[in-house]
Amino acid sequence: MSKRINQMSRSQNPEHRGRHRFEHWLLDNQIYFITARCRSRFPAFRTAEAKTVFWDRFEFFSNEFGFVPWITSQLDNHYHKLGHLKVGKKLPKLMQRLHGSFQNW
Numbered sequence: 001m002s003k004r005i006n007q008m009s010r011s012q013n014p015e016h017r018g019r020h021r022f023e024h025w026l027l028d029n030q031i032y033f034i035t036a037r038c039r040s041r042f043p044a045f046r047t048a049e050a051k052t053v054f055w056d057r058f059e060f061f062s063n064e065f066g067f068v069p070w071i072t073s074q075l076d077n078h079y080h081k082l083g084h085l086k087v088g089k090k091l092p093k094l095m096q097r098l099h100g101s102f103q104n105w
Contacts, residue, residue: 030084
């Protein structure tokens with residue numbers, strides 16, 4: 001039985017600034033390593049209150065979309081996550097909701 005591989009890209013252009021733009025491949029029942037950095041390296045997670053909000057939203061959206069985190073690290077301006085996602089097509093919405101929950105911070 002063949003698996004359908006979903007490809008996600010925000011642009012039809014395969015290049016950005018003369019370099020190959022890497023696509024995101026979305027597969028079911030996979031382990032994902034996710035990393036994200038705040039715009040302009042802004043230290044958005046510097047305070048204890050901001051870290052608490054991050055962990056609350058991270059847990060909420062992980063549960064909502066079925067992401068099972070194994071290892072997560074959070075620094076002042078970025079984070080890394082390693083975990084399992086049963087339905088790969090849910091990853092873009094998970095990231096959109098998680099990042100969107102910090103826009104007013």
